[in-house]
Amino acid sequence: MQINVLKFGGTSMADHKTWKKVLEIIKNYEWPVVVVSATARTTRQLVKAAQLAASGDLEGAFEISESIKQRHQDIVDNFLQENPHAKNDLIRESCFKNMDAKIGKLNKLLTYTSRQGKLSPQMKDAISAMGEQISSYLLAQCGLSLGMMTQHIEARRLIKTDNEYGKANPNKMLISQHCGSLETVLENGFTPIIGGFYGEAPDKTITTLGFEGSDYSASLIGGAVGAETIEIWTDVSGVYTGDPRFIPEAKPLAEISYFDATEMAYFGAKVLHPSTLKPAQERNIPVYVKNMFKPEDAGTKIVREADHDLPVLALSFKQNMSLLTVSAHETLMGFSFLPKVFSVLESYRLPVDAVNTTEASVTIAISDDVILDQLSKDFIEIGSVSIERGKGLLTLIGCSVQTASNFRNLLLEPLSDLNIDMISFTKEKRIFNLVIDDEELLPSAQKIHRTLFS
Incomplete structure (x- = not known):
């Protein structure tokens, strides 16, 4: 079984149209394991709500919570409307029921934070991880309306960490043990959809892997299942000679090494989480950075050894x-x-x-x-x-x-x-x-x- 781990985040999870693109890309793989981030802006909104609650503005925190709920309901409604299926009513009911439960839990966490009058690292992780919990479940349900056998897998079952809240360290041995269950899911014909960014400490509390940690989640899972490739799908066609948002003439690199890609991430490049490549490098798994809006573009291949004759990469x-x-x-x-x-x-x-x-x-x-x-x-x-x-x-x-x-x-x-x-x-x-x-x-x-x- 040649497993491909695909990670989608940022603008690829922005709205119902990008969700459709994500699911269409997934269809091209025989054994895909999918990791997704929160929808665009959600994590920042969650952190803002937590900060408001800690400062005593619980009403403002609840307003953000309600806006997150409404935005996700709109995504689901628009998706199902544009992709009719006999089971769409059941899918919508399942999505909204899950949404109500998650937002209800979020509001309890915000209320607790307000009563404490401070935002602890543990509570910040519990709140900020809500985005991936919501998006992964809803995307899996929307896949059903396209006739896909997508199945939501709770990330806490797979990603085990220490209790260093905000920048948790993964327990790779436990992750490998728990990720073995993904092969059974694939063998049964299902495509697992998993939320990135967060995991579970030994005491069962939620932890996060750091900002943009969904990339890291994908690499940890890829290493654990011995994936053929790990693919980071984003809104640019690979790793560039400079940040194309600020340097328009920057060009994508065809191939770079794990080492150079890690250094680029460490020193400010926004394409990858600095820790992303460690699990892939340990198992010598090639990592591709691809553009979901231009899937035909080659993107950048990241491998152990990459030759280039440039004076500067x-x-x-x-x-x-x-x-x-x-x-x-x-x-x-x-x-x-x-x-x-x-x-x-x-x-x-x-x-x-x-x-x-x-x-x-x-x-x-x-x-x-x-x-x-x-x-x-x-x-x-x-x-x-x-x-x-x-x-x-x-x-x-x-x-x-x-x-x-x-x-x-x-x-x-x-x-x-x-x-x-x-x-x-x-x-x-x-x-x-x-x-x-x-x-x-x-x-x-x-x-x-x-x-x-x-």
């Missing part, structure tokens, strides 16, 4: 960054100072995007968020701390040594009028980083892309 950038510098107290030597700095980062499970060190100081580029102030307080025990906000990180992926050594012509001349705060190059990883002012990030990325890829 791609460009990524991250906005809303900060430079945090910690300078050691005079009593601390370098061999004890640096471990203390990185121990603090480890305690927050914070990734460092770029770093520059001396014996007595370290400067790190890090995402600017609410945790930064608390982080700086912890660093005060180690040394003096300074923070420069309003920075951006521009990263070149797959940068050859020759290109890096020639950075004056390729990089610095196009950016000669800018103040560059940090430069770093890693020969082994072929990663070249520049930290500049955030307001100059996008025009600088566009200039560099034209220089490298025109």
Whole structure:
């Protein structure tokens, strides 16, 4: 049995017309396992509702809850109206019954949050996972109106994690054990439809895998069932040399390695979740990034080894960054100072995007968020701390040594009028980083892309 794991998210789950496209794509596979995200905007709405409830505005939270319900009911109504089937009345009844139950549970969670007066990480996960629970069930039911044998499978039965709410770590051994049931579903002629993004902790509470975690869910399931391919269906035709939303002349890459694709995701490319490729790489499963609106396009194939003769493979950038510098107290030597700095980062499970060190100081580029102030307080025990906000990180992926050594012509001349705060190059990883002012990030990325890829 050659299983294909297909993941659909974002704009592919926007409305009844895109749902129809999703189901038509699924029909082309003999043994598909389908993972879907929430419908467009739903997860953000759920988080907003949770925040309103925690702040005491339960009425505002309920208004969002009702709007989510109404939007999904409209999708189902429109889908069934355009795709007549003898069982559509039963399908609609089943959809609306499930919707009432989910929204009822959501409202209970919002009420509890309001009474607590705060939004705990556990409650945030329970609320934000509602989107995938709703969309996966409704899509499976809509598939029945097309004569497909689609079957909803609750993700909590498959995706087992620890209780690190918000960024849970999967238990791959348990996931492999539970995903064995999918082969039975397929052998019986059914197509499983599973919600991505969330799973279940050992105490049966809901956890989430992080923002855009539906990709990760698909890869975990693909690895567990030994899939022939894992396919990420989105609204672009693969992984591009730059973000096509901001760099119109960016071009799709035919093939890249797991390593380079992971680095691109880590440094700001929005196509994939940074952890997506780990399970696929462990089982050497090719991952395809495809365009559901142009399914005939080849897309990008991600494999273990991929050859290219480009001086730079791609460009990524991250906005809303900060430079945090910690300078050691005079009593601390370098061999004890640096471990203390990185121990603090480890305690927050914070990734460092770029770093520059001396014996007595370290400067790190890090995402600017609410945790930064608390982080700086912890660093005060180690040394003096300074923070420069309003920075951006521009990263070149797959940068050859020759290109890096020639950075004056390729990089610095196009950016000669800018103040560059940090430069770093890693020969082994072929990663070249520049930290500049955030307001100059996008025009600088566009200039560099034209220089490298025109």
